[in-house]
Amino acid sequence: MSARPRVVFAGTPDFAVASLHACVDAAVDVVAVYTQPDRPAGRGRKLCPSPVKRAALDAGLSVEQPESFRPVQVRRRLADLAPDLVVVVAYGLILSRSVLAIPRLGCWNVHASLLPRWRGAAPIQRAILAGDAETGVDLMQMEAGLDTGPVLLERRTPIRSDETGGSLHDRLAALGAALLAEALDRVIKGTLPEPKEQAGSGIAYAHKLDKSEAILDWREPAVALERKVRAFNPWPVAETVLGGERLRVWSAIALGGRPALPGTVIAVSPAGIDVACGEGQLRITAIQRDGGKRMSVSDWLNARPGLVDTLPGSAT
The missing domain is CATH 3.10.25.10 (Formyl transferase, C-terminal domain)
Structure with a gap:
């Protein structure tokens, strides 16, 4: 690939910040960052930007905060950015088929589990609760199903006996960022492997914490x-x-x-x-x-x- 890929990054919480930094440091052009709208927080319930928004503004990047992608003007705005690739990390909004089809290289997702185990919202905590011996991060080519897309790259790591949700979150955020950086480098060099379909067995869903x-x-x-x-x-x-x-x-x-x-x-x-x-x-x-x-x-x-x-x- 001769030209620098145009990348749109979509993420919201702390987990996604390291991956945003990986995109900024890669040989790509981050043309926009999508994140959830500012939400009330704290005792005063003042509107607060997401961790990804703060990191994006610190890096001088353009920020978009649509409530959803249902309005045609929101999808048109994304198409006007002409992204080659959309990178999604814990964004929090569902991307429809029409949105997934906009970037030339499709949409990637950094997911904090070894798919198909722990598809869904809380894979880090569910792995600890289940007593899993290991977990990891998968870089997935997104499709319309919930975390059902084929896997491009994977990195595994043991779950320590004293692991907390917080410590595993931080380790997987860093591991996911490193995996994303490798994938961006390989897609530029044309050495990214063909995605592998997920196994049809061993599927588990990581429901949202309550x-x-x-x-x-x-x-x-x-x-x-x-x-x-x-x-x-x-x-x-x-x-x-x-x-x-x-x-x-x-x-x-x-x-x-x-x-x-x-x-x-x-x-x-x-x-x-x-x-x-x-x-x-x-x-x-x-x-x-x-x-x-x-x-x-x-x-x-x-x-x-x-x-x-x-x-x-x-x-x-």
């Missing part, structure tokens, strides 16, 4: 609850009620232990609060009170003299 999922059910095995605590860190954060107080649970460790009624507080010490589960025990090691900040259990106990005597009983 805050109701974050409430710890002590009837579940301790291993499953530890995964939940890790997966939902930093959002929506696992929750329970302990000593009559609602607490957010930021970190915990699954333990063995003698059987007891699920939810029973077995032991309390500076090392943590051990709670009986359907199988084993969960040691809570870092918490957050309503309106407070995250702290270790040791600091929490120090701030509440006499609490140790009131805790043995049950958590809910």
Whole structure:
């Protein structure tokens, strides 16, 4: 390819920022950045730009923020940009067949899973919740189905035993950006491989996270609850009620232990609060009170003299 490809980038959250930087640093012309409209945020509910919008403006790039691609003028605007390629990373808007057909090279998507496992909105957290040993990023040629397109390139990575949703998010964002940079270089050189169709088996859907999922059910095995605590860190954060107080649970460790009624507080010490589960025990090691900040259990106990005597009983 002799001329520099004209690229439109479409993304919204933090996960997409590293991939935007990869496009900016590549031998391509980023002719526009599409991102979701500014949304209310914070206590004042002021309109706030997305992380991708902030990064795009910092790089001096043109920004487009349509509510959808249904209006003909929005699709015409994209066509007028004459993109060779549209790169989509956690954009948040569905692209119709008519939109996918606009760029000469089609649309690529950087997806944070090993497709066809974990198609959908929350692949990072679902992989941790399921106890997957590994995950990765796929660069997919987009089609009309939900994450069903053929895969151009893939990179795999193990999921560590202490991995949180936040730490895995950051690692996969960087891995996805590196994969995208490689793909852009290879498409310029004409060495990009033919896309491979996804397998017809092993399909799993990563449904959007809901805050109701974050409430710890002590009837579940301790291993499953530890995964939940890790997966939902930093959002929506696992929750329970302990000593009559609602607490957010930021970190915990699954333990063995003698059987007891699920939810029973077995032991309390500076090392943590051990709670009986359907199988084993969960040691809570870092918490957050309503309106407070995250702290270790040791600091929490120090701030509440006499609490140790009131805790043995049950958590809910």
